[in-house]
Amino acid sequence: MVAPLLIAGAMALAKEFLPGMVKHIAGDKAGEVAQSVVDVAQSVTGTSSPDDALVAMQADPSLVIDYKKHMASVQAELDKAYLVDRQNARDRDVKLKQAGYHNYRADIMLTLAFVCVVALVYFLWEARLDMPDQVFAALNMALGMLLKMIGDAFQFEFGSSRGSKEKDMIGRQ
Known part of the structure; x- marks a missing residue:
């Protein structure tokens, strides 16, 4: 098929x-x-x-x-x-920090995502009356995507919930 x-x-x-x-x-x-x-x-x-x-x-x-x-x-x-896979990424991050390295790439990516969110919100607010609905919808979807990226970064760094911790424990077994 x-x-x-x-x-x-x-x-x-x-x-x-x-x-x-x-x-x-x-x-x-x-x-x-x-x-x-x-x-x-x-x-x-x-x-x-x-x-x-x-x-x-x-x-x-x-x-x-x-x-x-x-x-x-x-x-x-x-x-x-x-x-x-997610645990391996977290372990990699911990090992880099233990070796004295700082993950600048992650900091730059998160900062750029945040700057893009602020810029998009400003642009959407200022130009909301002058743009076609389709353009507004596309930019709104891009904003949602960027917010999801920021949320994923927070989940990676801090964990997402009690359920996530339980899944991590299962994954380690």
Whole structure:
């Protein structure tokens, strides 16, 4: 199956039945993850396409239960790999600091993101009446993206929540 069609089918299945898998389908291993999401759905439902599997599961809740059971281990492996990757990045940061290095790159990136947020807010405020709605929407999306980057930086440095700490503990086991 063509990769974009496969990913679209997997995304539809994940949105409906496995919301936790959406981030993995949109990640670096999108093709592999999408293939497993679709393969398991087709196997459980006995269908030959992601769309048919989606329709079959929408019609029969017992198929959804079977699907979630089969996908639980796949999702757990992907979550564990994600946590290990994030932990490796944190460990790298700690080792650099222990070796006496300062991570200027991270400081510069965060500062630039913050400066861009301030500039975009100012620009949007000053030019809000003179720009087409489509331009305003695009700049507003860029602002949201920059705010997400700043939020991710804070989560990386300080952790995000109690749930995140629990996931970190699971990842270390």
